[in-house]
Amino acid sequence: MQTVKNKIIIHEVGLRDGLQNEKQIVSLEKKQHWLEMLFAARLPMIQVGSFVHPDKVPQMADTDRLFAELNASGKKPKNVILSALVLNEKGLERGLACGVDMFCMGVSASNTHSLKNTGMSTAEAVSRIIPMAKKALAEGKKVQVSVQSAFGCGFEGRVPEQTVLDIVKQYLDAGLLSISLADTAGYAYPTQVMELFGRIQELDKNVECACHFHDTFGAGIVNCYAALQSGVTVFETAFGNLGGCPFTKIGSGNVCTEDLVYLFQREGFSGLPDLEILLQLSKDVALELNRELSGRLLKAGIPAIVKE
Amino acid sequence: MQTVKNKIIIHEVGLRDGLQNEKQIVSLEKKQHWLEMLFAARLPMIQVGSFVHPDKVPQMADTDRLFAELNASGKKPKNVILSALVLNEKGLERGLACGVDMFCMGVSASNTHSLKNTGMSTAEAVSRIIPMAKKALAEGKKVQVSVQSAFGCGFEGRVPEQTVLDIVKQYLDAGLLSISLADTAGYAYPTQVMELFGRIQELDKNVECACHFHDTFGAGIVNCYAALQSGVTVFETAFGNLGGCPFTKIGSGNVCTEDLVYLFQREGFSGLPDLEILLQLSKDVALELNRELSGRLLKAGIPAIVKE
Numbered sequence: 001m002q003t004v005k006n007k008i009i010i011h012e013v014g015l016r017d018g019l020q021n022e023k024q025i026v027s028l029e030k031k032q033h034w035l036e037m038l039f040a041a042r043l044p045m046i047q048v049g050s051f052v053h054p055d056k057v058p059q060m061a062d063t064d065r066l067f068a069e070l071n072a073s074g075k076k077p078k079n080v081i082l083s084a085l086v087l088n089e090k091g092l093e094r095g096l097a098c099g100v101d102m103f104c105m106g107v108s109a110s111n112t113h114s115l116k117n118t119g120m121s122t123a124e125a126v127s128r129i130i131p132m133a134k135k136a137l138a139e140g141k142k143v144q145v146s147v148q149s150a151f152g153c154g155f156e157g158r159v160p161e162q163t164v165l166d167i168v169k170q171y172l173d174a175g176l177l178s179i180s181l182a183d184t185a186g187y188a189y190p191t192q193v194m195e196l197f198g199r200i201q202e203l204d205k206n207v208e209c210a211c212h213f214h215d216t217f218g219a220g221i222v223n224c225y226a227a228l229q230s231g232v233t234v235f236e237t238a239f240g241n242l243g244g245c246p247f248t249k250i251g252s253g254n255v256c257t258e259d260l261v262y263l264f265q266r267e268g269f270s271g272l273p274d275l276e277i278l279l280q281l282s283k284d285v286a287l288e289l290n291r292e293l294s295g296r297l298l299k300a301g302i303p304a305i306v307k308e
Numbered sequence: 309m310q311t312v313k314n315k316i317i318i319h320e321v322g323l324r325d326g327l328q329n330e331k332q333i334v335s336l337e338k339k340q341h342w343l344e345m346l347f348a349a350r351l352p353m354i355q356v357g358s359f360v361h362p363d364k365v366p367q368m369a370d371t372d373r374l375f376a377e378l379n380a381s382g383k384k385p386k387n388v389i390l391s392a393l394v395l396n397e398k399g400l401e402r403g404l405a406c407g408v409d410m411f412c413m414g415v416s417a418s419n420t421h422s423l424k425n426t427g428m429s430t431a432e433a434v435s436r437i438i439p440m441a442k443k444a445l446a447e448g449k450k451v452q453v454s455v456q457s458a459f460g461c462g463f464e465g466r467v468p469e470q471t472v473l474d475i476v477k478q479y480l481d482a483g484l485l486s487i488s489l490a491d492t493a494g495y496a497y498p499t500q501v502m503e504l505f506g507r508i509q510e511l512d513k514n515v516e517c518a519c520h521f522h523d524t525f526g527a528g529i530v531n532c533y534a535a536l537q538s539g540v541t542v543f544e545t546a547f548g549n550l551g552g553c554p555f556t557k558i559g560s561g562n563v564c565t566e567d568l569v570y571l572f573q574r575e576g577f578s579g580l581p582d583l584e585i586l587l588q589l590s591k592d593v594a595l596e597l598n599r600e601l602s603g604r605l606l607k608a609g610i611p612a613i614v615k616e
Contacts, residue, residue, distance in 0.1 A: 158616050187613050189574035190533060217611065218567035218604035219574070222530040225498060259526035266497035266527070294602070296526035303525060305495050308466050 008269050009234045010257060011045040011210065012038055014285075016085055017254055018242025019059050020050065024289055028062045034281060035066070036075065041277035045081045045234070047104065051091030067098035081142065087118060092132050096139055103136040105129050106146030106180065109164045110153035113184065117148075126167060130174045137175070144210060144234075145171045146180035150196065152187030161196055168200055178208045180236065183223065186216025190226035197230035210234035213255050215241065220255035221263060228264075235260060240282035240293035256295035258282060265306055275302050316536075316577050318565060319353040319518065319544045320346055322593075324393055325562055326550025327367050328358065332597055336370045342589060343374070344383065349585035353389045353542070355412065359399030375406035389450065395426060400440050404447055411444045413437050414454030414488065417472045418461035421492065425456075434475060438482045445483070452518060452542075453479045454488035458504065460495030469504055476508055486516045488544065491531065494524025498534035505538035518542035521563050523549065528563035529571060536572075543568060548590035548601035564603035566590060573614055583610050 015034065019026055031049075038046050048070075049063030063084060070076045083102040086092045095103055107125035108114040114122045133143045149156075150164045164181065171179055181196065197209055211227040211234070213220045224235055238254035258278040265272055279297055286293045323342065327334055339357075346354050356378075357371030371392060378384045391410040394400045403411055415433035416422040422430045441451045457464075458472045472489065479487055489504060505517055519535040519542070521528045532543055546562035566586040573580055587605055594601045 152611075152613050154611070157613050185611070185613075186608070187574075187611060189571060191575055216604065216608045217570055218529055218564065219571055221526055222533045222571065225530045225533070256526065262525055263497060263527055263530065266495075267499055296524065300494070300524045303460075303462070303493070303495060305460050305465050305493075 007233050008228075008264055008272065009044050010261060010273055011047065011083070011234050011236045012043045012239065012257055012273075013047040013212070013236045013254065014238035014240065014242050014257065016047040016049050016060065017212075017236075018238040018240070018285075020057050021243050022059060022289060025059050025061075026288065028065060030288060031062065031066060032069070034285070035070070037277055037281045037284070039075070039077050039080060041274040041281065043273050044079065045083060045102070047083045047085065047236075048100075050085035050087070051094040052085075052087060064094055064098045067095070067100055071099040083142075083144070086132070088128070089132060092136060096136070096141070100141065102142035102144060103133070104144045104146065104180070105132060106148055106182070107167060108148040108153075108184070109159045109167060110149040110156045112155040113149045113153050116155070122163075122167070126170055130170065130176070133171075133176050134174060142178070143176060144178040144180055145176045146182050146210075146212070148182040149184045150181035150188075151183045151192055152185050154185040161199065164196060165199055165203070169203060172204045172207065177204065177206055178210065178234075180210035180212055180234070182212040182236075183214055186214035186219070188213060188223045189219060190222055193223050193226040194230045197227060197232055201231055208233060210236060212236035214243075215253050215255055220253075221260060224255055224260055225263070239278060239295075240285050240298060241295040242285070242293065253294060256297075258297045259295055262297055262302070262306065275306065315541050316572055316580065317352050317542045318569060318581055319355065319391070319542050320351045320547065320565055320581075321355040321520070321544045321562065322546035322548065322550050322565065324355040324357050324368070325520075325544075326546040326548070326593075328365050329551050330367060330597060333367055333369075334596065336373060338596060339370065339374060340377070342593070343378070345585055345589045345592070347383070347385050347388060349582040349589065351581050352387065353391060353410070355391045355393065355544075356408075358393035358395070359402040360393075360395060372402055372406045375403070375408055379407040391450075391452070394440070396436070397440060400444060404444070404449070408449065410450035410452060411441070412452045412454065412488070413440060414456055414490070415475060416456040416461075416492070417467050417475060418457040418464045420463040421457045421461050424463070430471075430475070434478055438478065438484070441479075441484050442482060450486070451484060452486040452488055453484045454490050454518075454520070456490040457492045458489040458496075459491045459500055460493050462493040469500075469507065472504060473507055473511070477511060480512045480515065485512065485514055486518065486542075488518035488520055488542070490520035490544075491522055494522035494527070496521060496531045497527060498530055501531050501534040502538045505535060505540055509539055516541060518544060520544035522551075523561050523563055528561075529568060532563055532568055533571070547586060547603075548593050548606060549603040550593070550601065561602060564605075566605045567603055570605055570610070570614065583614065 054061035237257040241256035243254040362369035545565040549564035551562040
C-alpha cells in the first residue's frame with residue numbers, strides 16, 4: 001500500500017549521523033548557518049545532533065547550545081520538528097533541558113553490535129530505552145524508537161526477522177508508535193524491506209514507520225523505494241550522502257537527501273523540500289569539509305526536467 | 309509480473325559504453341584480458357565494442373580485431389553472446405565479417421538528440437535501422453533494437469510515452485522482438501519505467517525487453533528494480549560504473565554491473581555473474597584508467613552476507 005502522495009517526511013540527519021563521522025569538528029556558527037538553510041529548504045524534521053559525552057563524540061559537543069539558541073532566538077519555524085539522538089538517561093535530561101521536540105533512541109537487533117556500540121546487550125538496551133521513551137512522552141515530547149542492524153549486521157551477518165519483530169512488539173506494547181528500522185550495515189534489499197515493514201504494520205495499524213538506509217552497497221535508494229511501497233512515511237537521509245556508523249565493520253554513507261528528494265519529486269510527490277537550496281547546502285558542506293561528497297545531484301546538478 | 313528467478317541476463321556494456329567515453333585508449337591486449345575476466349565471471353552477454361569510424365571514436369578502433377581474434381582463438385565460451393553496437397550499414401558489414409553474435413542498433417526518441425548523435429531525424433533513423441536489423445536477422449544473427457532517450461532527453465526534456473511506443477511498434481511490426489529502452493539522460497523514475505515496459509508488453513507478449521539505465525541522478529538501481537518488476541529480463545550495465553553518452557547535455561554513468569549483480573543476488577536470483585571476479589576486473593580497470601570509479605562495491609568490498 002503505497003504512501004499517499006503528500007505524506008512523505010524527510011528526516012534530515014546529516015547534522016548528526018553525517019557530522020558525527022567526520023574528523024573535522026564543524027563550528028556552532030557553521031551548523032547554525034546550515035540549519036537556517038534546512039529551514040529555508042522546508043525540511044519538516046531535522047536531527048540537530050546527539051547528546052553524548054563530548055569526549056567520545058566531540059563533533060556533537062555543541063548540541064545543547066544549538067537547541068538552546070534556536071529556542072531563544074525564535075528562528076525555529078513553527079512547522080519544523082527538531083530531533084536529537086539520545087543513548088541514555090543523561091542525554092535525555094540534557095535534551096529536555098534545552099528544548100528538543102523529538103527524541104530518537106533505539107537498540108541494535110544484533111547483540112554483538114549492541115555490545116560494541118553501547119556496552120549493553122540488546123535485551124539490556126531495550127529495558128533501558130523503553131522507560132526513557134515513556135518519560136519523554138510524559139514530558140509532552142515526540143519519541144521515535146529504532147531498531148538498528150535491522151536488516152543484517154556487519155559482525156553477525158543475517159539478523160532473523162523475528163528478532164527485529166520481537167523488539168518492535170515490545171515498543172508497541174509500551175505505547176511507542178513511531179518506529180524506525182535502520183540498515184546500519186547497508187545489507188537490506190527490497191523484498192526484505194517490504195516483508196519486514198509489512199509485518200510491522202500487521203502488528204499495529206497505527207504504527208508510524210520510518211526507515212534509515214545506508215548506501216554502502218548501492219541499494220540505499222531502491223530500499224527507500226521499497227519502503228515507500230510498504231507504507232513507510234518517514235525517510236532518514238543525509239545531505240551530500242554523509243555519514244555512517246563508526247562502530248560497524250564497514251564505513252558507509254547515508255542515503256543522500258537531495259538524491260531521494262529528486263526521486264520522490266519525479267514520482268509525483270508534493271510538499272517536498274527545496275532541491276535547489278538542498279544542493280546549495282551540500283556544496284557548502286563539501287567546501288567546509290574540504291572533500292568530494294558522493295551524492296549524484298551534487299555532481300550532475302538538478303535536471304531541468306524536474307520543473308516540467 | 310516479476311521476472312522468474314533464473315532468467316536475468318546481465319548484458320555487460322563496459323567495454324563499449326564505458327570505454328568509448330574515456331579519453332585514454334585502452335590497448336587491444338588489455339581489452340582481451342578484461343574479456344577473459346568477463347568470461348571467467350560468467351557474463352552471459354558482452355558488448356565487445358562498436359563499429360564506428362576510428363577517427364570519431366578511436367577508443368573503438370580495435371573492435372574488428374577483437375572479434376576476429378576471439379573467433380580464431382576459440383577462447384570464446386560457447387554459452388556467451390558477444391554483441392556489438394552498429395550505427396549504419398558499413399558497421400553492420402564490418403560486424404558480419406568478423407563474427408559478431410548479436411547486433412545492437414537503435415534510434416533516439418528525441419529528434420534533437422537523434423540529430424546531434426547521428427545527423428538523422430528519428431524518422432530517418434528508424435527507416436534506416438529496420439532494414440539493417442532485418443538483414444542481420446537474415447544472416448542468422450541476433451538483433452536488439454533500442455530506443456534511446458526513452459525516458460526523457462537532456463535537450464528536449466519530457467519525451468512522450470507514445471513517441472517511444474510508436475517506435476517500438478514499428479520494430480515489432482518488422483519482426484524485431486528484442487527491444488531495449490535506454491535512459492540516455494538518466495531521467496527515468498520507477499513508475500514511468502513500469503508504465504512504459506508494461507505498455508510494450510501489451511503490444512506483443514513475445515517481446516524480450518532490455519533496459520539501459522544511467523545513474524546520473526542516483527536512480528539507476530531503483531529503475532532496474534522497477535524494470536525487473538515489469539518483466540524486463542536483460543540489464544545493460546557497465547563494470548565500475550563507467551560510461552555515458554558523449555552527445556547528451558550531461559555526462560553520466562551506466563548502472564554499475566557489480567552493484568546490480570549484488571542486489572539481484574540479495575534478491576535471491578541465481579545464475580548470476582561472479583561478484584568476486586567482477587570486482588577484481590573493476591579494480592583493474594580503475595588502475596588502468598588511473599582514476600577512482602564510483603561503484604559502491606568497489607569501495608566497500610563484497611559483504612560476507614552474500615555467502616549466507
